[in-house]
Amino acid sequence: QVQLAESGGGSVQPGGSLRLSCAGSGYTYSRYCMVWFRQAPGKEREGVAAIDDNGNKAYAGSVKGRFTISQDNAKNTLYMQMNSLKPEDTDMYYCAAMSLRNCYTGSWLHQRGDYWGQGTQVTVSS
16 A cells, blocks of 8 residues: 655745655655645645656746755655745645656646645745
């Protein structure tokens, strides 16, 4: 059974940094397009970053240059380093696994994903 568990969220001031982790079990990361999403109550889900089985990375324009997605296949763990955080980055962040085709075509931004974690809250406020 595939399970994903996010951690690393918290409260930081604008300009601060956080590193999110997503530990996976029951499958191998390299077989999926791994994605970070974020969503606040009443708002649409927003794709943030994705990484494929070859380590190719893609980002939403709103986070490009500030966030970095990575994964450790040996540990089956996905990461996202978030720097220069802004108040508008405040959201619940989720990791998701989906078909690799979504990474290859760029459609990860709009796909729901096959498996999701429970989310970790990020709050950016002074």
